[in-house]
Amino acid sequence: MKVIRSVKEMQNTMLEQKSSGKSIGFVPTMGYLHEGHLTLIKQARRENDVVAVSIFVNPLQFGANEDLSTYPRDFERDSQLAEESGADYLFYPDASEMYPRPLAIKVTVGDRTDVLCGRSRPGHFDGVAAVLLKLFNIVVPDFAYFGMKDAQQVAVIDMLITDYNIPVTLKTVETVRESDGLAKSSRNVYLQPNEREEAVILNKSLNEAREGIINGERDPEKVLSFMRERIQQNSSGTIDYIELYSYPELKPVKEIKGTIIIALAVKFTKARLIDNTIISI
Amino acid sequence: MKVIRSVKEMQNTMLEQKSSGKSIGFVPTMGYLHEGHLTLIKQARRENDVVAVSIFVNPLQFGANEDLSTYPRDFERDSQLAEESGADYLFYPDASEMYPRPLAIKVTVGDRTDVLCGRSRPGHFDGVAAVLLKLFNIVVPDFAYFGMKDAQQVAVIDMLITDYNIPVTLKTVETVRESDGLAKSSRNVYLQPNEREEAVILNKSLNEAREGIINGERDPEKVLSFMRERIQQNSSGTIDYIELYSYPELKPVKEIKGTIIIALAVKFTKARLIDNTIISI
Numbered sequence: 001m002k003v004i005r006s007v008k009e010m011q012n013t014m015l016e017q018k019s020s021g022k023s024i025g026f027v028p029t030m031g032y033l034h035e036g037h038l039t040l041i042k043q044a045r046r047e048n049d050v051v052a053v054s055i056f057v058n059p060l061q062f063g064a065n066e067d068l069s070t071y072p073r074d075f076e077r078d079s080q081l082a083e084e085s086g087a088d089y090l091f092y093p094d095a096s097e098m099y100p101r102p103l104a105i106k107v108t109v110g111d112r113t114d115v116l117c118g119r120s121r122p123g124h125f126d127g128v129a130a131v132l133l134k135l136f137n138i139v140v141p142d143f144a145y146f147g148m149k150d151a152q153q154v155a156v157i158d159m160l161i162t163d164y165n166i167p168v169t170l171k172t173v174e175t176v177r178e179s180d181g182l183a184k185s186s187r188n189v190y191l192q193p194n195e196r197e198e199a200v201i202l203n204k205s206l207n208e209a210r211e212g213i214i215n216g217e218r219d220p221e222k223v224l225s226f227m228r229e230r231i232q233q234n235s236s237g238t239i240d241y242i243e244l245y246s247y248p249e250l251k252p253v254k255e256i257k258g259t260i261i262i263a264l265a266v267k268f269t270k271a272r273l274i275d276n277t278i279i280s281i
Numbered sequence: 282m283k284v285i286r287s288v289k290e291m292q293n294t295m296l297e298q299k300s301s302g303k304s305i306g307f308v309p310t311m312g313y314l315h316e317g318h319l320t321l322i323k324q325a326r327r328e329n330d331v332v333a334v335s336i337f338v339n340p341l342q343f344g345a346n347e348d349l350s351t352y353p354r355d356f357e358r359d360s361q362l363a364e365e366s367g368a369d370y371l372f373y374p375d376a377s378e379m380y381p382r383p384l385a386i387k388v389t390v391g392d393r394t395d396v397l398c399g400r401s402r403p404g405h406f407d408g409v410a411a412v413l414l415k416l417f418n419i420v421v422p423d424f425a426y427f428g429m430k431d432a433q434q435v436a437v438i439d440m441l442i443t444d445y446n447i448p449v450t451l452k453t454v455e456t457v458r459e460s461d462g463l464a465k466s467s468r469n470v471y472l473q474p475n476e477r478e479e480a481v482i483l484n485k486s487l488n489e490a491r492e493g494i495i496n497g498e499r500d501p502e503k504v505l506s507f508m509r510e511r512i513q514q515n516s517s518g519t520i521d522y523i524e525l526y527s528y529p530e531l532k533p534v535k536e537i538k539g540t541i542i543i544a545l546a547v548k549f550t551k552a553r554l555i556d557n558t559i560i561s562i
Contacts (some may be wrong), residue, residue, distance in 0.1 A: 104392035109387035137446040
């Protein structure tokens, strides 16, 4: 596996692969790789001639009071894990390489962002869209792999690709979980021991809601208040949101039908965790 | 030459050429081709394996009171001229193919646009940037060709390519002129006979200003007031702007030095004409 830190070198290398007819699979990450990321890399490996992974903690998608400076980093470990999972190229630029000057042309995501994480993180998805527009142009992938844990991010990227005809196919992969059901996340390391135990209720309440819906519940309000109660009674975390929308449009629904997402965010002392489930009935 | 009207077909065709190692030269136009466009196509032909031309009158870059509906169109003639000049593919989508729904993700150009045409055409360059982002993704060119008549457009595209690492190299070509110096433009057909004669003063005053600067004039105000007088005395047109800036930054200068642009726009009865000159001292 080759580590590349320069935008120009990465782009030239990838364009060369592309012009020789090879398919490129791309897994963009912010590093501190866990099994969720590795699942994406392994799938990219199975489906492409060339696999590129990027590690870039994108400052543009962090708000002023968010955890940019404390976001966990471990390049040596990441590098080894990426190689073992089948990456051919690891793109690892620093912020001044990606943003040598402030962007003069801004990207604004005007749909699917006034809900869920978008509401509590203004500008977050603008930053996500901008960096992916850049990364897609640098890596020129045929396929890009994203985990469904960030379902709203997937919905936004889907719009970005459609609106601007980006020649990449989005591949989504199921959320990878710990044995007790907690969604894998780079931020889980910041949970205190009791919080780590309590955090199980996030996925558990989503599963209970799913079961309720499969058994006939059609009222979003009833589902959400049941979940709210379950999480409040079983954890010390503060609920940031628990919401239910159509997917991928992320529009409110009065009655549960078609494909919907239930998504939640809960704040613990040093980590804000997200999880979701998508249900088609 | 093959005419393609579908985004998907164009993109697949171009990606196939790209993956077989061929270089792609691209000339985006709004049609009604004149010698300026043909010069771009011929240069693309000399420098690339494959030449793609697009004809798309982009509604997003026209303001509410602008000439979208009356913008001149002649597809049969354009098609013949493009083929004769060396185009292999002519991409000719309609508006619903390019914008099946309103863009949910907007592009906003926040620099180099508060002057010249940007000032009198709010949102114009946002529309230009959005359509080029789409076209670059559809045509995947190695080289894209633009005329220097739209110097501000070139400055904006240069920023777009830099900000988002678009894997395309910008090629600019000198403004092509009639024998009397008038810049070729699709809109020249809307000049009345006396206006056509008067319009010669646009280029003439630019040349006179250039001469003055070469002979030592360094005061932008003096250059501009001289030009204003020359145009007012020799034409019935209304001056929209005559301005002088650093290039390509398009920042005001107090003293003429380095590379500068003098650009103007003059409104005649049914046509607004632009022209410019770039001077390096």
